[in-house]
Amino acid sequence: MDDIRGSLRCPIARTLDVLGDRWTLLIVRDAIAGSTRFTEFRESLGMPRDVLADRLDTLVAGGVLERRTVSREGQRARDEYFVTDVGRELMVVLGALGDWGARNRPWDEPPLVTFTDAAGTPVAPRFVSGSREVPLDEVLVAAG
Amino acid sequence: MDDIRGSLRCPIARTLDVLGDRWTLLIVRDAIAGSTRFTEFRESLGMPRDVLADRLDTLVAGGVLERRTVSREGQRARDEYFVTDVGRELMVVLGALGDWGARNRPWDEPPLVTFTDAAGTPVAPRFVSGSREVPLDEVLVAAG
DNA sequence: ACGCTAGGTCTGTTTTACAAACTCAGCTAG
DNA sequence: CTAGCTGAGTTTGTAAAACAGACCTAGCGT
Numbered sequence: 001m002d003d004i005r006g007s008l009r010c011p012i013a014r015t016l017d018v019l020g021d022r023w024t025l026l027i028v029r030d031a032i033a034g035s036t037r038f039t040e041f042r043e044s045l046g047m048p049r050d051v052l053a054d055r056l057d058t059l060v061a062g063g064v065l066e067r068r069t070v071s072r073e074g075q076r077a078r079d080e081y082f083v084t085d086v087g088r089e090l091m092v093v094l095g096a097l098g099d100w101g102a103r104n105r106p107w108d109e110p111p112l113v114t115f116t117d118a119a120g121t122p123v124a125p126r127f128v129s130g131s132r133e134v135p136l137d138e139v140l141v142a143a144g
Numbered sequence: 145m146d147d148i149r150g151s152l153r154c155p156i157a158r159t160l161d162v163l164g165d166r167w168t169l170l171i172v173r174d175a176i177a178g179s180t181r182f183t184e185f186r187e188s189l190g191m192p193r194d195v196l197a198d199r200l201d202t203l204v205a206g207g208v209l210e211r212r213t214v215s216r217e218g219q220r221a222r223d224e225y226f227v228t229d230v231g232r233e234l235m236v237v238l239g240a241l242g243d244w245g246a247r248n249r250p251w252d253e254p255p256l257v258t259f260t261d262a263a264g265t266p267v268a269p270r271f272v273s274g275s276r277e278v279p280l281d282e283v284l285v286a287a288g
Numbered sequence: 289a290c291g292c293t294a295g296g297t298c299t300g301t302t303t304t305a306c307a308a309a310c311t312c313a314g315c316t317a318g
Numbered sequence: 319c320t321a322g323c324t325g326a327g328t329t330t331g332t333a334a335a336a337c338a339g340a341c342c343t344a345g346c347g348t
Contacts, residue, residue: 009251009253009254009255010173010245010255010256010257011241011242011244011245011246011249011255012169012173012241012242012245012255012256012257013170015241015242015245015249016166016241019241020166021165022164025160026154026156026160029154029156033285034287037295038295039293047337048336048337048338049296049339050296050336051335051336053295053296053297063248076345077345078294079294079295088280089247089248089280090244091271091283092243092244092270092271092280093237093240094156095240095271096236096240097156097159097237098154098156098159100159101155101156101157101159103233104207104230104233105155105158105159105162107153107158109153110153110288111153111155111156112153112154112288113154113287114285114288115285115286116286117273117278117283118284119273121273123271123278123283124271124272125269125270125271126236126269126270126272127235127236127259127268127269128267128268128270128277129263129266129267131276131277132275133272133275133277134261136235138261138262139235139259139261140259140260140261140262140264141176141177141257141258142257142258142259142260143177143178143256143257144254144258181325181326182326183325183326186326191306193307193328194327194329195304195305195306196327197326197327219315219325220313220315220324221314222314222325223326290347290348291347291348292345292346292347292348293344294343294345295344296342297340297343298339298341298342299338299339299340299341300338300340301336302335302336302338303336303337304333304334304335304336305333305335306331306332306333307330307331307332308331308332309328309329309330309331310327310328310329310330311326311327311328311329312326313324313326314323314325315323316321316323316324317320317321317323318319318321318322
């Protein structure tokens with residue numbers, strides 16, 4: 001993911017510099033769902049090893065994941081990848097993508113991750129102002 | 145944007161089949177901000193013409209944009225692209241991306257689009273349950 | 289010392305992105 | 319009527335990425 005692009009000043013474009021490819025958000029999804037090891041990501045996603053290695057580097061450099069060397073008993077030390085607080089904030093992005101997909105690209109198999117509140121009720125991102133939800137048709141779009 | 149990929153069953157993955165590349169969400173951003181013509185997108189984004197033509201086709205096929213032939217007075221008829229209701233729901237995704245970028249990738253220039261409520265107060269997507277906001281640290285992630 | 293495994297890197301091939309040139313249809317000016 | 323301009327692409331050639339598969343390496347168990 002490089003950098004120079006039209007309308008780069010926009011925060012959306014700057015976010016897509018880090019996340020805007022086929023795989024990166026799926027890696028973040030898996031990491032938020034609990035995957036930490038190279039092989040876990042690889043097996044879940046079925047993506048090429050070199051591309052995965054590259055994306056993990058990008059996500060670590062971007063502060064979304066943190067690489068830590070972990071020693072578990074009975075196993076040799078190995079690097080694992082953990083979601084940072086910054087990365088965890090992408091739950092909102094993933095929730096929005098998943099909600100859009102579930103509503104507009106229906107599919108009969110269950111999702112890989114679901115987001116719920118403490119009571120187990122599914123939650124999805126919506127625009128809020130203060131702490132009140134603002135329906136989509138009341139959201140105004142202003143060009144900068 | 146092709147189709148076969150690991151964990152394809154997940155709605156997030158299915159959404160990224162349509163939107164998961166460098167440009168597509170920026171095209172949607174511009175469309176939501178009011179752009180309709182090929183050249184408007186091209187000038188705003190500075191992307192190659194053939195890629196833009198391909199992405200517009202994909203977005204039309206995916207129901208995000210609608211292609212209409214528009215005749216304006218004093219100009220010849222030409223195709224223009226309009227956001228559908230399905231596309232408008234992507235405002236939540238764009239809002240989440242923009243909010244994440246603004247908070248974690250600060251930049252001194254203004255955004256290209258901003259979302260506000262009727263009073264002009266900025267709004268950003270947050271998880272809600274019923275109509276109450278659920279703080280991020282109370283959102284539970286369950287693997288499917 | 290030997291092989292196994294996790295986590296990569298390297299090589300060669302296919303896709304995709306990209307920039308620049310070309311096309312084509314519908315005005316618009318001469 | 320013809321000539322040129324403009325918007326919206328398409329074509330062509332080249333550079334960068336993605337991809338599949340083979341290869342490599344460190345540490346561990348036996």
